[in-house]
Amino acid sequence: MREKALPVLAVLGIIVVIWYAAAVWMNSTWVYDQAERAGTTVSFAEMVPQTMAQERPLLPPPHQVAAELWKGVAGQAVTSKRSLVYHGFVTFRGTMMGFALGIVFGVAMAVSIVRFRVMEMSVMPWAIISQTIPIVALAPMILTVANQLGIDSREVPKAIISAYLSFFPVLVSMVKGLRSPDAMQLDLLKTYNASEGETFWKLRLPASMPYFFASLKVAVAAALIGTIVGELPTGAIEGLGARMLIGSQFGEPLIMWAALFAAAILAGLLILVVGAVEQMARRRMGVPA
Amino acid sequence: MKDTLTAGAPVIEAKGLNLTFQTGDGPVHALKDVNLTVNRGDFVSFIGPSGCGKTTFLRCVAALEHPTGGSLTVNGMSPDEARRKRAYGYVFQAAGLYPWRTIAGNIALPLEIMGFSKAEQAERIERVLDLVELKGFGKKFPWQLSGGMQQRASIARALAFDADILLMDEPFGALDEIVRDRLNEEVLKLWAATGKTIGFVTHSIPEAVYLSTKIVVMSPRPGRITDVIDSPLPKERPLDIRDSREFIEIAHRVREGLRAGHGDEV
Structure with missing residues (x-):
């Protein structure tokens, strides 16, 4: 240690x-x-x-940021609009929704790409192109479209923006992971006359797990960034992204820096949790500690 | 059907078997005009240099490759049908155990796919672990076992569902000489205990002579059989039989066959 x-x-x-x-x-x-x-x-x-x-x-020194952070975390009721715990929770909730959506979407796409060649040729290029569009440009559009569709809740467009960033690492890793069994392992199942479904559940899916967990760490960080970006545009009132925007707009660098650090701490905690889940899964799958 | 179950009846029959792969450099004759009959209870070794088609022939029997000409029957059926009827267990060059399953879990894999009940799975796992002398290792993960033990576990996996043919593709190729000798002895014991028909691919002349009742010598370009030797050695074979005159004579004949197959290339 x-x-x-x-x-x-x-x-x-x-x-x-x-x-x-x-x-x-x-x-x-x-x-x-x-x-x-x-x-x-x-x-x-x-x-x-x-x-x-x-x-x-212009640049607050560390102790000022720490004091502001402490004030935001411990100095308020957690329900207060000044509480970083409150805003942090809003961002956390958005991140989890986006993360979950991203995983479901990424895994589903990877499965269909590995299963159907036509999907690989048609969908994969678009998945790659999707990541070249700056999310900062796309986020306001998603918010506007969601509004037009009569979705009043800000949670939904935020989760979509978050998922937009987090599905990609999951997709790429899962495609690689599901294809990782070599010819010999596939031949072995063939000698048992195994069906395609059995090959998937008994070989491809378990073989892809290390790839899956490696991608989760990237995906959870991406989901957090997506959520914060989703909180930035017009009229944001809740979440760490909104706090950063308020700090910057009203010339309160301390608020901005405190929110920034709160986001960094949240990211660290999320990655720790994902790492712990990965450890648990690895132990269950018999990987030497 | 009845006569295929009696000892000495043909289990694998190849007649004029051809397999040509189409590659970028033109056709490759992996197997050319192969004729071979393997009888029930035989221990057949396939020996020859790389590219002679010995593995390809085994893969054809397992319906992992499909011949482009001639006829091949396994238990009187087409290889595909035979596979569906679980006619054979296949042991590959590498143990290929799933790292996320215990040894018992790995042996359970074919049993799960073939729909054996939980109780029967457990009973069969115990039995085959005993057979390959891995009793008590069921709960271990593959990385906790040595290479030789892993390969034994993979043999147990191939035995678990009671196929009467065991196909082994250079199963001990990656192991050192000492471990290999031990496993060869064990395979013979296993063969005596189960009465299975075994097809065994190898690079090693002593291994082929020590194990087999029938040695098939093959040569490359095109892959073909150059000699089939029926071994006069007794069924009981202690390791020191390898110093006997008969053993050396057979080994010599195999070596001659290999050399003849190479023609003027060597």
Whole structure:
């Protein structure tokens, strides 16, 4: 455990140092401007403390972000519109819906592509093209179309945007995984006169599981990004994406940074959970620990 | 049907068998005019260099390849029909056990597909594990076993559903000499205990001579049979029979056959 933690902590330390240095450098402009306007001069030693506690810093230093994050998580009732727990939950809910939708869609497409050659030729190119369209451009359109169709809930278009990003890694990995059994393994089932269904359930699907779980880690991160992007456009009121937008629009960098870190922490937790599920599945499938 | 069950009746019959693969470089004659009769209870080894068609012939018997000419019957049926009737168990070069199933789970695979009841599956798994001397290893996963044990498990898997023909395609090719000797002895024991008809592909002359009642020597381009040797060795074969005069004589004849098949290429 200690061997693992040390390199991570070392890198973290370096990042914090660089961050503080950058905060001093970027926020010093404001300090010098203020001094000039007041007709005074500030020494370097006087300037540094003043870069650490500005209300609207260009780059908030780590402790300010941490304080804002703490205020957002622990300083409010979780039902408050200022609570990051509340917004985080909204984003989490959207992510889970998109993630689930993405998995179902990705797996279903992979199965049909592996089963029907015509699907591979017709659908696969479009799946690839779909990922070249910037989601930021597409998200408002999906929201508008959903609105036109009379879907008032923001959850549905958000889940669609999220699924749009998360289905792809699942699809690509599952196609690879379902095709991973070699000729000998397929021949073996042929000697048992196994049906196509039996080949799928007993060989192709279990063989694809390592690929599936590897893709889930990518997919859950993509689903989170999709959800946040879905929360950004017009009229967003809930979710971490909305918090980031509000922070940026109202010139409150602290709110934006706190939301950003909340999103990063959420992403980390999601990947941890997916990793734990993967471990459980691996153990059940007899992989050496 | 009745006479196919008596010892010595033909189980596999090939007459003028041809198989030509169409490739980018033109046709490849994998098998040309192959005539062979394998009788019930025979232990037949197929020996020859790569490309001589020994594996291809076994795959034809298993209906994994389809001949382009001639006739081939297995238990008096077409290979496809025979497969549907579970006439044979097939052991591949690699054990090919599913890593996500235990050894018992792997042996259960064909039984599940063939619709045996849970109780009967358990009973058969016990029996074949005993037969290949892997008793008590049922709950282990394949990675916990050595290569030789994995190959034994794959033989158990092929035996589990009681086919009367066992087709083995270089099953011990990837194992070292010592393990191989042991497994050869075990295969002979197994053959004596079950009375199955065995088709065995190998690269090794001593292996072929030690195991077989009939040795089929093949040669490549086109794949064909150059010699069929009926072994005079007794059914009981201790390992040191390999130092006997008969053994050396048969080995010599096999080597001659292989050399003749190569023509002026060597």
